[in-house]
Amino acid sequence: MDKTSELLIRRYFEEHSFVESNILSFNNFLDVQMQKIVQSMGEIVPTVIPPDVQEFKIKIDKIWITKPSLIEADGSKRDVYPMEARLRKLTYSAPMFLEVSTHIDGVQREAFNCEVGRLPIMLKSKYCHLNGLKREDLLSKNEDPDDPGGYFILNGNERVLITVEDLASNKLFIQENKVGPSRYSAKLFSEYGPYRISHTLEQMKDGMIYLTFTRFKRIPVISIIKALGLTRDQEVNHFISGDKQYDDIFINLYEALELKTEEDALEFIAKKIGITQAREIKIEKTRESLDRYLLPHLGVEPSDRIIKAYNLCKIIKRFFSVTKEGAEPTDKDHYSNKTLKLSGDLVAELFRVNLRILINDILYNFQRLVKRGKYTTVRNLIREKLLTSRIQSAMATGAWVGGRKGISQNMDRVNFLASLSHLQRVVSPLSATQENFEARALHPTHWGRLCCIETPEGTSIGLRKNFAILASITPETQSEDKIKKALQGAGLNIIR
Numbered sequence: 134m135d136k137t138s139e140l141l142i143r144r145y146f147e148e149h150s151f152v153e154s155n156i157l158s159f160n161n162f163l164d165v166q167m168q169k170i171v172q173s174m175g176e177i178v179p180t181v182i183p184p185d186v187q188e189f190k191i192k193i194d195k196i197w198i199t200k201p202s203l204i205e206a207d208g209s210k211r212d213v214y215p216m217e218a219r220l221r222k223l224t225y226s227a228p229m230f231l232e233v234s235t236h237i238d239g240v241q242r243e244a245f246n247c248e249v250g251r252l253p254i255m256l257k258s259k260y261c262h263l264n265g266l267k268r269e270d271l272l273s274k275n276e277d278p279d280d281p282g283g284y285f286i287l288n289g290n291e292r293v294l295i296t297v298e299d300l301a302s303n304k305l306f307i308q309e310n311k312v313g314p315s316r317y318s319a320k321l322f323s324e325y326g327p328y329r330i331s332h333t334l335e336q337m338k339d340g341m342i343y344l345t346f347t348r349f350k351r352i353p354v355i356s357i358i359k360a361l362g363l364t365r366d367q368e369v370n371h372f373i374s375g376d377k378q379y380d381d382i383f384i385n386l387y388e389a390l391e392l393k394t395e396e397d398a399l400e401f402i403a404k405k406i407g408i409t410q411a412r413e414i415k416i417e418k419t420r421e422s423l424d425r426y427l428l429p430h431l432g433v434e435p436s437d438r439i440i441k442a443y444n445l446c447k448i449i450k451r452f453f454s455v456t457k458e459g460a461e462p463t464d465k466d467h468y469s470n471k472t473l474k475l476s477g478d479l480v481a482e483l484f485r486v487n488l489r490i491l492i493n494d495i496l497y498n499f500q501r502l503v504k505r506g507k508y509t510t511v512r513n514l515i516r517e518k519l520l521t522s523r524i525q526s527a528m529a530t531g532a533w534v535g536g537r538k539g540i541s542q543n544m545d546r547v548n549f550l551a552s553l554s555h556l557q558r559v560v561s562p563l564s565a566t567q568e569n570f571e572a573r574a575l576h577p578t579h580w581g582r583l584c585c586i587e588t589p590e591g592t593s594i595g596l597r598k599n600f601a602i603l604a605s606i607t608p609e610t611q612s613e614d615k616i617k618k619a620l621q622g623a624g625l626n627i628i629r
Contacts, residue, residue, distance in 0.1 A: 379457060
C-alpha cells in the first residue's frame with residue numbers, strides 16, 4: 134500500500150466508523166422518527182367519560198430522551214457508563230419523557246410531563262455517554278478506544294440488532310409465474326406509516342385483469358379505476374395504452390360497460406367484497422376502504438383518489454410492457470430493488486407497536502375508573518414499566534413484532550474481527566428451509582456493497598450475508614418537496 138492510500142484510509146477512519154450507518158440510523162430514530170410516531174397516534178378519545186362532561190380528550194404531544202442514568206437502592210440518581218452496566222448486569226438505558234395534557238369540553242385542564250419508560254441506548258450513539266470522547270477519556274472510563282459501538286447492553290449482555298433485507302416498498306415487481314391461473318403477476322408493497330399492504334395485479338386467460346389487496350379479492354381493476362373517479366372509457370384507454378392499442382383493454386372496458394358512474398362502480402365492488410347494507414352505506418364504506426387501503430403511500434384523503442386512478446393505469450401499462458411487448462420482468466435480486474432495515478428502523482417498529490399498547494392500556498384504565506367513579510387524574514394511569522418491559526424483552530430475546538425471530542443476538546466476542554462481522558450482518562426474511570436458488574446466488578449488484586465470500590454453509594447459505602467493510606448505507610433524508618421541485622425544473626407538469 135502506498136503512502137497516499139494509507140493516509141486516505143487513516144483519515145477516513147478518524148472521521149468515520151465501521152458501523153456508522155447503524156449509529157446514524159439509531160440517532161435518526163431518536164431525533165425524528167420517535168416524535169413522528171407519537172404525533173401519528175393522534176388524540177386519545179375515550180368512549181366512557183365522566184358524567185356532566187360532553188367531550189374528553191387526552192393529548193400526547195412531545196417526547197424526549199435523556200442520557201443513560203441509574204437509580205440506586207437508596208433512591209439516588211446518577212449517570213451510568215457501559216462498563217458498569219456490563220459488570221453489574223444492568224441494562225444501559227435512558228428514561229423517556231412524554232408531554233401529556235387533558236382537554237375537557239375544549240378547555241385544557243391538566244398538563245404534565247411524565248416518564249413513560251426506559252429505552253436501551255446504542256453505544257457511541259448521540260445519547261450515549263461515550264459519544265465524542267477521545268481515546269484518553271475512553272480509557273479513563275475503562276472502555277476499549279477501538280471498540281466501534283453500534284450495539285446495546287441488556288442485563289449485562291451485549292446485544293446486536295441484525296439488519297433485515299427486504300423488497301423495497303412502493304415499487305412494482307412484475308414476475309412470470311410457473312404455476313397458477315395467470316402467467317404473469319405484478320406485486321407492489323404499499324407502505325404508509327405502520328401499514329405495509331400487498332397489492333397483486335394478475336391477468337387471467339380470458340384477458341380480464343384483477344387486483345387483490347386486503348379484503349378486496351380479485352376485483353376487476355377497471356371497476357376500481359372507475360370507483361376512484363376516472364369514469365370515461367376513452368380516458369382510461371388513453372392513460373393505459375397511449376399511442377399503442379391493446380386489445381385486452383377493450384375486453385376489460387366492455388365487461389365494465391354497465392358501470393357508468395362512480396356510485397355504480399362502488400356498488401359493484403361492495404357486492405364483490407360482501408357488504409350487504411343500504412346503498413348509501415355500502416358506497417360510503419367502500420370509499421373509506423379504498424381511501425385507507427388502496428395504495429396508501431399515495432395518500433389516504435378523498436382528494437388523492439384520482440391520483441390513485443392514474444397510478445393504477447400506469448401500473449397496467451407497465452404490466453403490458455412485459456406481457457405484450459417482451460420487456461424484462463423485474464429482477465427482485467437486484468440491490469436497487471431492496472431496502473435495508475437498520476437498528477433505528479427496527480427499534481422504531483418496536484416502539485410504534487408498544488406505544489399503541491401503552492395508549493390502549495391508559496384508555497382501558499381510564500374507562501374502568503370512570504365506571505367505578507374513582508377517576509382523579511391521568512397521571513396515575515400511565516404504567517411506565519409496561520413500555521420498558523416490552524421493549525427490553527423483545528431486544529433481550531430477539532422475538533420481534535410481526536412474528537420474526539433472531540433480530541437481536543448476543544454479540545460474538547471471539548475476536549475483534551468476529552465482533553465487526555456480527556455488527557455488519559444482513560439477513561433475508563426468506564425461509565432457510567426452502568430452495569430460493571436465485572435469492573441465495575451472488576448478484577453482480579452485491580459488488581462493493583456485500584462481502585462476496587462471507588456467508589455460512591448449509592441451509593442459511595446466501596440468505597445470511599455481511600456488508601463489505603467500507604460499505605455505508607444512505608439514510609432516507611431526501612424530502613418529497615425537493616424531489617418535486619427537481620422534477621418540475623426538468624419540465625414535469627404537476628396534475629394537481
